[in-house]
Amino acid sequence: MSDGPARIPAQGRPADELLRLIDERHAADLDWRGGKAFSLVYNPDDSELEHVLEEVGKRYLHENALNPFKVPSVLEMELEVVAMAADLFGTAPNAGSMTSGGTESIFLAVQVARDHSRAQRGIAEPQLLTAQTAHPAFAKAAKYLDVEHVLVPVGDDGRADPAAIAAAVTDRTGLIVGSAPCYPYGVIDPIEALAGIAAERGILFHTDACLGGWLLPWWERLGEPVPPWDFRVAGVTSLSADVHKYGYAFKGASVILYRSRELLQGQHFWYDDWPGGLYASGTTAGTRPAAPIVGAWTAINHLGVDGYLRMAEVVRDTTRRFRDGIAAIDGIEVHFEPDMSLFEIGSERLDIGAIADVMDQRGWNLDRQQGGLHLMVSPYHAKVVDHFLADLAFAVANHGESAGKAATYGGVL
Ligand SMILES: Cc1ncc(COP(=O)(O)O)c(C=O)c1O
Numbered sequence: 517m518s519d520g521p522a523r524i525p526a527q528g529r530p531a532d533e534l535l536r537l538i539d540e541r542h543a544a545d546l547d548w549r550g551g552k553a554f555s556l557v558y559n560p561d562d563s564e565l566e567h568v569l570e571e572v573g574k575r576y577l578h579e580n581a582l583n584p585f586k587v588p589s590v591l592e593m594e595l596e597v598v599a600m601a602a603d604l605f606g607t608a609p610n611a612g613s614m615t616s617g618g619t620e621s622i623f624l625a626v627q628v629a630r631d632h633s634r635a636q637r638g639i640a641e642p643q644l645l646t647a648q649t650a651h652p653a654f655a656k657a658a659k660y661l662d663v664e665h666v667l668v669p670v671g672d673d674g675r676a677d678p679a680a681i682a683a684a685v686t687d688r689t690g691l692i693v694g695s696a697p698c699y700p701y702g703v704i705d706p707i708e709a710l711a712g713i714a715a716e717r718g719i720l721f722h723t724d725a726c727l728g729g730w731l732l733p734w735w736e737r738l739g740e741p742v743p744p745w746d747f748r749v750a751g752v753t754s755l756s757a758d759v760h761k762y763g764y765a766f767k768g769a770s771v772i773l774y775r776s777r778e779l780l781q782g783q784h785f786w787y788d789d790w791p792g793g794l795y796a797s798g799t800t801a802g803t804r805p806a807a808p809i810v811g812a813w814t815a816i817n818h819l820g821v822d823g824y825l826r827m828a829e830v831v832r833d834t835t836r837r838f839r840d841g842i843a844a845i846d847g848i849e850v851h852f853e854p855d856m857s858l859f860e861i862g863s864e865r866l867d868i869g870a871i872a873d874v875m876d877q878r879g880w881n882l883d884r885q886q887g888g889l890h891l892m893v894s895p896y897h898a899k900v901v902d903h904f905l906a907d908l909a910f911a912v913a914n915h916g917e918s919a920g921k922a923a924t925y926g927g928v929l
Contacts, residue, residue: 546881551900553881559896560764560827565818569766572810579806582797590806593813597759600816601771604733605725605755606747611780612773613798614759614809618726619653620800621756621772626657626691628754628774628782629720633690637718642690647676647705649698651724652925663690674701674852678709685713691720696728696745699925700885702854702892704728708744711751720753720779726770728856729757734821734828735856742855747775754779760808762857764827765815768808827895831857834898838891841905845912851888862888869918874911880904884923 548557560566576590584591599609615621626644633642643664646654650667658665668684671677676694685692692714694705707723714721723745725732736742746755752775759769774780788794819827835857839850842861848871851860862868868888875882875889883890897904 561896576807581804622653629691646693676705702858715751730763759812765812769812858892870915
């Protein structure tokens with residue numbers, strides 16, 4: 517960091533000098549390439565995929581998808597990504613759009629439900645109803661969109677409790693949410709029961725499959741037990757699935773899908789009460805980076821069904837190795853019964869924070885939650901799982917007092 521606030525340099529600096537400086541700074545960033553991180557980047561361990569995505573980044577760096585008709589190549593690829601996702605999750609091919617990430621997809625689902633509740637059900641101030649394990653993007657959407665957020669504790673299995681959700685429904689409930697799976701514990705909420713509660717009362721229901729959307733379909737095809745979570749469940753009216761997570765695209769790519777195109781149209785914005793011409797926009801962004809759209813298209817087409825199945829098998833087998841290894845270490849355990857490739861590790865009698873401190877010293881980056889440590893498995897982790905388990909066993913046997921590092925996710929400058 518330079519001394520004092522940054523100033524625009526009086527003279528521009530040469531590219532090679534800047535690249536050197538950037539590389540120096542970048543060297544201090546989280547090193548996810550070596551498999552020692554368990555969140556933020558999903559490392560597919562696939563150099564050809566990485567290469568083609570970098571080429572896409574170069575070709576589309578400067579394009580703007582604000583007006584899709586000026587960049588028909590991007591429009592075509594966005595429509596194809598949406599149609600492929602719709603086919604995977606079971607809705608109409610034109611009933612969705614691409615967004616910048618899970619948070620934007622969730623914002624749009626909340627906005628559509630808020631406006632739908634007002635227009636169709638006459639609810640002036642609709643409520644959003646979620647379990648406590650729903651991603652903070654819902655709380656954020658509620659805040660930004662001025663919707664009351666009703667939060668319900670989860671059941672003993674870490675999953676949303678249908679009885680508790682049903683009891684929290686009011687005349688003002690505009691949207692109920694279930695996660696497939698939730699971030700903290702990797703468990704899938706009972707979507708059928710929850711969406712049934714919503715459907716019986718004419719309430720919209722959102723499945724947050726930001727994490728699971730691009731992995732669970734393959735998980736199921738591998739023969740793993742996957743409770744129903746997508747549009748095959750009758751009451752599900754919208755669904756978010758991030759291509760920049762287990763779809764292995766680079767950042768800035770999610771899809772938001774609806775049961776019908778009519779619901780999607782609730783997110784469209786048209787405006788001509790200014791002198792600049794009709795302004796039409798399908799998502800929250802104005803100027804829209806094109807590269808993530810093309811990147812998502814490329815990742816999906818490069819991997820294809822066979823590639824996603826191959827990745828899913830590696831993730832599934834590696835998750836099993838992590839879980840078996842953790843089960844063999846006396847004093848720590850995986851919480852609840854995770855349905856996918858992420859989970860929380862905790863301990864009844866040991867100081868899990870102190871164990872994490874030892875893991876930190878050994879170069880691992882485990883995310884601290886209130887109840888334990890969070891792990892999310894990517895294909896690359898197959899290469900480090902034995903090393904990780906050996907270090908974890910060491911940390912369990914040789915930790916001192918916890919340094920008291922806080923449970924954090926995200927950050928504010
Ligand atoms: C279950 C779930 N929903 C939503 C999100 C938000 O996604 P994003 O960080 O892309 O906005 C995440 C992010 O990890 C998530 O795990």
